[in-house]
Amino acid sequence: MSITVGKLFGNGAVLYQMKLLAGQKGLNNLVEWVHIIENDEVSNFLHGNEVVLTSGILNNSETWLLEYTKKLYIAGTSAFVVNIGPYTKFIPKEVIEYCNEVNMPLYTIPWETRMVDITRDICYRIMQREQVEMSISATIKNIIFKIGDLETHILQLERYGYLRDSHFCFIVMSFKNEKNNDEVINMNKVKMYSERIARSIHELYISFSYNDCLVLLLVNYGNYDLENFVNTFFKSFPEPSFKVHMGVSENNIGIERQAENFNNAFTAMTMARKQHKDAIYYDKLDIYKLFLNSNDKEVLKRFYKDTLGKLEKYDLENNTDLMDFLYMYLKNNGSQSLVAEKQYIHRNTVNNQLKKIEKITGCNILDLDEKLRFYLAFFIKDII
The missing domain is CATH 1.10.10.2840 (PucR C-terminal helix-turn-helix domain)
Structure with a gap:
């Protein structure tokens, strides 16, 4: 559960005199970390899903900033912040147009704003977000595996906005290496890909790994939203060496029923794997439900x-x-x-x-x- 660019810089205009010049459609980009990078060999410093700040010390030509921006986008940068001052006096129109084209948010800050203050604030908020994510994931796992007091867990989730009478839908994914080599799937990459799609639809989302599977919990998504997520997921899955089999539970109201819903998602995923299908919805299994839920x-x-x-x-x-x-x-x-x-x-x-x-x-x-x-x-x- 990463933080989006929009949430990260929601108060940026007040705190740091930030101005958003381009890339408004990318405000849902997810952010995992932040860097101050003055070297234009950006690929040596970035893993993707990061915010990059620069003053443009190497900005010595009319095309430098545009080329630098293109390198950032190729490296998977979530947002770009330029410190306007003696090295970069203004943002060329071509840079603004490019950021709008690729949906990469482009911000400026005045020279008086210290980049180190922004990076410190971003790092703190990201680590705080990770702690919240771990707490929420642990709580939902305690609920579905019936560990501890249910009411205490429900109150814990409600503090983070996951209300007890919300709609809950589990999605379980398994991954099979179709090339039969030693390559292991990059689960973090798949998590970020899934979260980016989910959060472009709705805000409330939980994910965790279980038995080599990725488990997603989508909260208050409509049935159309769920189908939209599944269809979008398979359009450009970032790990082409792996086959994904997905099981989708019913979209049920009430957190008390989620242990059953979780098991149903695994059941649907198992059927998808057996029938060599991308995705199976549990509520469309019909007569299979009788046999799959047999204890003997x-x-x-x-x-x-x-x-x-x-x-x-x-x-x-x-x-x-x-x-x-x-x-x-x-x-x-x-x-x-x-x-x-x-x-x-x-x-x-x-x-x-x-x-x-x-x-x-x-x-x-x-x-x-x-x-x-x-x-x-x-x-x-x-x-x-």
């Missing part, structure tokens, strides 16, 4: 073995695809004519295939109860 998974495995187990074994031993054929038959409401049409085969061939399935499984596939058993078994197959 062995019962489900036995049910599957008793219904589809023999057919699956036959396919493996004989290199056939009767399982796929049966699933298509069931998905088409047991219509032999529809299956024949979609498979470009004669109805007699469909009938022969069904008889073969009946012989292997020992079940009458034309019986409604047996159809239901087989159909449920296909659902179970996706989760065991």
